[in-house]
Amino acid sequence: MNLIKPTRLLLLGAPGSGKGTISKRLLDNFKQLKSIASGDVLRSQISQKTSIGLKAESYLKSGSLVPDSIMINLITNQLQNQNLLHSNSNWLLDGFPRTFNQAKELNHVLDENQSNLNLVIELNVDQNIILKRIESRYVHLPSGRIYNLDYNPPKVPFKDDITGEPLTKREDDTAEVFSKRLIKYNEEIQPMRQYFQKLGIWHEVSGNTSDIIYPKVEKLVISDI
Numbered sequence: 444m445n446l447i448k449p450t451r452l453l454l455l456g457a458p459g460s461g462k463g464t465i466s467k468r469l470l471d472n473f474k475q476l477k478s479i480a481s482g483d484v485l486r487s488q489i490s491q492k493t494s495i496g497l498k499a500e501s502y503l504k505s506g507s508l509v510p511d512s513i514m515i516n517l518i519t520n521q522l523q524n525q526n527l528l529h530s531n532s533n534w535l536l537d538g539f540p541r542t543f544n545q546a547k548e549l550n551h552v553l554d555e556n557q558s559n560l561n562l563v564i565e566l567n568v569d570q571n572i573i574l575k576r577i578e579s580r581y582v583h584l585p586s587g588r589i590y591n592l593d594y595n596p597p598k599v600p601f602k603d604d605i606t607g608e609p610l611t612k613r614e615d616d617t618a619e620v621f622s623k624r625l626i627k628y629n630e631e632i633q634p635m636r637q638y639f640q641k642l643g644i645w646h647e648v649s650g651n652t653s654d655i656i657y658p659k660v661e662k663l664v665i666s667d668i
């Protein structure tokens with residue numbers, strides 16, 4: 444499918460709400476879209492042992508947020524390096540911004556580069572369901588592809604469908620760390636939601652599986668809003 448106008452989208456939602464899965468489907472269906480997933484960028488920095496990776500590692504392990512100053516530079520540099528800061532760019536961000544301060548700073552950089560946001564979608568999934576399914580989530584780290592042993596298993600157990608490489612369990616997907624991430628999300632989302640509501644670009648889609656949520660997201664992306 445083709446996008447009829449430049450689309451710059453934020454996907455917000457609790458950890459485990461399916462942002463990665465929804466992003467992947469959007470990228471498959473809209474070839475013009477590029478995506479940046481902040482968690483994937485951080486995990487790649489950590490595995491390459493860059494200075495940012497070394498600083499970020501302990502935050503990810505404990506389920507805390509990486510400081511805003513690091514995140515804002517990291518993601519704006521990614522946008523810049525991928526040549527996405529111009530008025531015709533099409534992209535989505537998954538996992539960033541995660542605080543009100545990140546949202547404001549991002550908006551500022553985008554405004555300065557005539558590449559303002561036009562759509563913010565918050566995925567609303569029952570958090571009891573998220574907690575139940577998180578322990579069976581596995582990822583292919585290099586690509587960010589996500590599997591769930593219960594309802595979206597890999598074709599070969601514990602192997603990525605495309606590359607055959609091993610899948611891993613994220614260290615922060617344990618019940619204890621995960622609950623902490625959920626609590627943090629619930630604290631941070633409220634001011635961000637209000638901020639984007641005021642800008643008139645915030646939408647919410649609800650459902651308990653990505654199959655239910657995806658068509659609603661796609662409809663928002665193709666509608667002329």
Ligand code: AMP
Pocket residue numbers: 458459481482483485502503504506507508509510514537538539540541542545615624
């Ligand atoms: P995710 O893969 O989006 O669930 O992110 C995994 C972890 O990376 C989070 O629990 C945070 O420790 C860190 N992280 C990702 N994005 C951000 C962000 N925008 N701000 C602060 N920390 C982040």
